[in-house]
Amino acid sequence: MLDNSYSAVMARKNEIMKRAVGMDYDLFESGSIAFDYEAMMAATGYTLEDVRRIQTEEFQIGNTPLYELKNLTALARVCAPAGMGARIFVKDEASNLSGSFKVRRAATSIHQAKKMGYKGVISATSGNYGAAVAACAAKAGLKCIVVQECFDSKGVGQPEIIEKARKCEALGAEVVQLTVGPELFYMFLRMLEETGYFNASLYTPFGIAGVETLGYEIAQQCRLMLGRDPDVVVCTNAGGGNLTGTARGLLKAGSKAEVVAASVNLSGLHMASDHQFNLKSFTTGHTGFGMPFSTWPDRSDVPRSAARPLRYMDRYVTVNQGEVFYTTEMLAALEGMEKGPAGNTSLAAAFALSQTMPKDKIIVVQETEYTGAGKHVNAQLSFARSNGIDIHFGNPEDEVPGKSIILPSHPSMIHARPADMTHLRTSLIHNAIKMTGKTPTEADIDFLAAETKTDREFVKEHLA
């Protein structure tokens, strides 16, 4: 009988994974710090055109509308200095099958799983990705299990995650729910081993290749609608796949748009804390994932993550919970669009960034997500209030994650706070050395320069 203790299962991690992703990651390793990222991305065997065909013909996703938010732009201009206030556009990804951009990531994975003869797929996610995988599995006729971190030790669930469980079940998936803790990965491995299903990880090259069409479409749509490329594209950043895929798609379209990451500031809250689990009002799109995954991407459920956001990020800004909730309400009140709060993280940032750019510039928010019971500005504020979080109008700068949610007294108080890019890049370099235990070779220095979107001089200067 198989030893299913925590240590025994974790020791079998590599062989379980190899069987479950159908890809040998060892092929891309150099034996030192570097690995061949582009070779790994190319190993899908799919060009961007292939991915577009899979998405549009097989799953009927993508080609979502790009809307100009004229009233939000007008409001940004009221708040901005004279002559400032870039035009704000939003890519309405909520109109996709399953209600978010995540279905782009799922489609290529499920296509691959089906092609390789897997009978089912498993995904470890508490987010929109679960519903995306469930929807694509339903279309492909594959079985589907979604593993969620959902409850604290008192059995109280995050309403946002409970709604996602409901949606996964509605789309035919089996949902396995767990209490807080990183050992979710252990149960995930056990189920992969038990079922022999495909690991529909968010972080395989298939998943990230699926997001490239999003960036590509943004460039194409801007050219068609405006006769020009966007100046700035803002991506909500958690695990880094959204930004990585979008940026790669923009580059493949020949766009030179500046790529800005945006996360909700949850500093001070520990993501694996049972007590703090229900004190946060965002379960994704926050710094608790965004910062660690940016500065060390290889912490996911595959040996090497295809989501490597620091390779593509020009700037990283944070916004506070109250500012994102405020923006979500503004979007409904001024644009008639009712969307899920987490997806509006980048919109809150864009509203502030627009005010720093001239009026003739274009800023694109690259996603929206669906909303519903539990996963809604009213539901999430109500849950926060019932957990003793102090919600009031004031200065967002005074917000303390886990204690307060401060709604700005005036929309001009919404700010996008820049993170220190040099610090983030240096952290990645230090993490790479610490986690691998290797002394960097010349090839590693080139690799780290690419990993951090810098040059050899920067890497050498910060190796120490």
Next chain:
Amino acid sequence: MAKKNDWVQVHIDVLKPEERATNIPEDTRHVPLEMWVKGHLQNDEAEIGDTVTIRTKTGRKVEGTLCVVNPAFHHDFGSYIPELDKIEETVKSILFGGRENA
């Protein structure tokens, strides 16, 4: 009382506190890792609290403690949040001179 093939939910303590990973916060280390799974009851009949076997949607057999018969979702939009009404009023006032003009 639940009967064979009823849709039920079971609960399982997957890891006892002492079996958990070492690199987790103190508060999490003191509680077990728990799991809930839904499926069709395989036992002829069972009461809440009994150890039972279920067959999940993907056909897996899972053993656990019967905790809910006919599990349903009850999440909602929460209580009234007056601040949201205030935000609407504020932004419409700035842009259109008030709600009445919007």
